[in-house]
Amino acid sequence: MSTPRKRPRQQRSKETVAAILEAAAQLFGRHGYTATTTNRVAERAGVSIGSLYQYFPNKDALLTALAEEHLAEAVQVLDQALDACARERPDLPGLVSGLVGAVAELHTGRPRLHRLLFDQAPRVPELVARLRAIERRAAAGLAAELRRLGRGGDDPELAALLAVQGVEAQIHGAVVDPPPGRSAAACLAAVAALWTRALDVPAR
Amino acid sequence: MSTPRKRPRQQRSKETVAAILEAAAQLFGRHGYTATTTNRVAERAGVSIGSLYQYFPNKDALLTALAEEHLAEAVQVLDQALDACARERPDLPGLVSGLVGAVAELHTGRPRLHRLLFDQAPRVPELVARLRAIERRAAAGLAAELRRLGRGGDDPELAALLAVQGVEAQIHGAVVDPPPGRSAAACLAAVAALWTRALDVPAR
DNA sequence: ACCGAAAACTGAGGATAGCTCGCATTATGG
DNA sequence: CCATAATGCGAGCTATCCTCAGTTTTCGGT
Numbered sequence: 001m002s003t004p005r006k007r008p009r010q011q012r013s014k015e016t017v018a019a020i021l022e023a024a025a026q027l028f029g030r031h032g033y034t035a036t037t038t039n040r041v042a043e044r045a046g047v048s049i050g051s052l053y054q055y056f057p058n059k060d061a062l063l064t065a066l067a068e069e070h071l072a073e074a075v076q077v078l079d080q081a082l083d084a085c086a087r088e089r090p091d092l093p094g095l096v097s098g099l100v101g102a103v104a105e106l107h108t109g110r111p112r113l114h115r116l117l118f119d120q121a122p123r124v125p126e127l128v129a130r131l132r133a134i135e136r137r138a139a140a141g142l143a144a145e146l147r148r149l150g151r152g153g154d155d156p157e158l159a160a161l162l163a164v165q166g167v168e169a170q171i172h173g174a175v176v177d178p179p180p181g182r183s184a185a186a187c188l189a190a191v192a193a194l195w196t197r198a199l200d201v202p203a204r
Numbered sequence: 205m206s207t208p209r210k211r212p213r214q215q216r217s218k219e220t221v222a223a224i225l226e227a228a229a230q231l232f233g234r235h236g237y238t239a240t241t242t243n244r245v246a247e248r249a250g251v252s253i254g255s256l257y258q259y260f261p262n263k264d265a266l267l268t269a270l271a272e273e274h275l276a277e278a279v280q281v282l283d284q285a286l287d288a289c290a291r292e293r294p295d296l297p298g299l300v301s302g303l304v305g306a307v308a309e310l311h312t313g314r315p316r317l318h319r320l321l322f323d324q325a326p327r328v329p330e331l332v333a334r335l336r337a338i339e340r341r342a343a344a345g346l347a348a349e350l351r352r353l354g355r356g357g358d359d360p361e362l363a364a365l366l367a368v369q370g371v372e373a374q375i376h377g378a379v380v381d382p383p384p385g386r387s388a389a390a391c392l393a394a395v396a397a398l399w400t401r402a403l404d405v406p407a408r
Numbered sequence: 409a410c411c412g413a414a415a416a417c418t419g420a421g422g423a424t425a426g427c428t429c430g431c432a433t434t435a436t437g438g
Numbered sequence: 439c440c441a442t443a444a445t446g447c448g449a450g451c452t453a454t455c456c457t458c459a460g461t462t463t464t465c466g467g468t
Contacts, residue, residue, distance in 0.1 A: 008415095012464080037453085037455080038455060039455085048418045049418085050418050053456060059454095123323070132380075153397070157383070158394050159394065162394065162398060165370075169373030170369050173336075179365060193357075194403075195402070197405065198402040199398075200401075210444090213443095214436085216434080216435080254427095255445075
C-alpha cells in the first residue's frame with residue numbers, strides 16, 4: 001500500500017524521488033492534501049507523472065513517505081535522549097527536562113514540515129499506528145528510568161505512557177498556539193516542573 | 205467552503221441530512237476517508253447523490269459537519285461540568301476527577317466517531333481554532349477553580365491550560381489504544397491521581 | 409569502445425470518483 | 439385547489455488518479 005513500488009538504485013533516480021518529495025511537501029503545505037494533484041506534484045518536481053508512480057504506488061504514499069522521514073528523525077532524537085539518560089543517570093528533574101527538551105526539539109527543528117504532517121498526515125490510519133508505536137517506545141524507555149529512580153507509583157509503565165502523551169500534546173500546543181504573555185522557555189519550564197511533581201511518587 | 209449550501213427547512217430534509225451524516229460516519233469509520241466515495245455515502249443513506257450535494261458543497265464538508273456536531277457536544281459537556289463545580293465547590297481531587305470524567309465522557313460517548321474525527325478530520329484552520337477556543341474556555345474555568353482552592357503554582361492559568369491539553373491527549377490515547385492489562389477505570393484513576401499531584405502546589 | 413540488459417523516464421489515455429444541472433416529485437400556505 | 443417553494447433525483451460531465459507500452463539513459467562485462 002505505502003511501500004515504494006520500486007527502489008531507486010541509481011543516483012539519478014534518487015534525485016528524482018527527492019525532487020518529488022520536496023515538491024509534494026511544498027504543494028501539500030501550500031494548498032492542502034486534497035487540493036494538490038499528483039500531476040502538479042510531478043510537474044513541479046520536473047518529472048513525468050509516470051516517474052512519480054514508479055516510486056509511489058498512490059497519492060497517500062507521498063504523505064506517508066514524508067511522515068516516515070519525520071518519524072525516523074523522531075525515533076533518532078528520542079533514542080539519543082534515552083542513551084544520554086543511560087549514560088548520565090540523571091535525577092528525576094533532569095530526566096523530565098531531558099524528555100521535554102527532546103520533544104521540543106522535534107517540534108522546533110523543522111516546524112513547517114512538522115506542522116504540515118500533523119495537519120494532514122493523520123488521514124492515513126497506518127501513520128496513526130506508527131505514531132502510537134513510537135509513543136510506546138519512548139514510554140518504555142522512560143519507564144525503565146523511572147524504575148531505576150524508584151519513582152512512578154504503582155504502575156511506572158502507565159505513568160510513563162501518560163507522561164509521553166501529555167508532554168507531546170502540551171509542547172505541540174505551546175508551539176502552535178503559544179499562550180500570550182509567556183515565553184517559550186517559560187512554558188517548557190512549566191511543563192517540566194509539572195511532570196516532575198506528577199511523577200515524583202515512590203514505586204510500590 | 206464548509207458551510208452547508210442549503211439549510212434543510214422541512215422535517216423531511218432534516219431526516220435526509222441526518223441519514224447522510226450517519227452514513228458518512230459509518231463509512232468513513234469503516235473504510236477511511238479516501239476510500240469512501242460520496243456515491244456510496246448517498247447510497248447507504250438511501251438518497252440520491254444529487255440530494256447529498258444539495259446540503260454539502262463537497263466531500264470535506266461531510267467530515268467538517270461531523271466535527272462541528274462533536275465540538276458542540278463537547279462545549280455542552282464541559283460547561284455542564286464547570287457548572288457542577290461552581291455549585292459543589294469540590295476539593296482538588298474532586299475538581300480533577302470532574303474534569304477527567306467530563307473529558308472521558310466526550311470520548312466514550314461515541315468512541316468510533318471520536319476516533320474518526322480526531323484521526324481524519326481535515327485540520328481546517330477554522331476547526332483548529334474552534335478546538336483551541338474550547339480548550340481555552342475549559343482552561344479558564346479550571347483556573348478559576350484552582351484560584352479558589354489556592355492551588356496551581358505561580359501561573360494557575362498556564363497550569364490549567366497544560367492540564368486540559370494533557371488530559372485530552374491521555375484520555376484519547378486510553379480510548380483509542382488502551383494499554384493492555386489495565387481497565388479503563390484504572391487509566392482514568394491514574395490520570396486523575398497524576399494531575400492531582402501535578403496541580404497540588406500553592407499559588408504564589 | 410562497444411553491446412546487451414537493466415534501470416529510469418515518458419505522456420497519452422483508461423478508469424473512476426467528485427460533482428452539476430435540468431427536471432420530477434412532494435410539501436406549504438393563501 | 440392552485441401557485442410557489444422546497445426537496446429529491448440520477449445520467450453524465452469533468453477532473454483526477456493511475457497504467458502501460460514504448461523510449462532513453464545508465465551499467466557491467468568484454
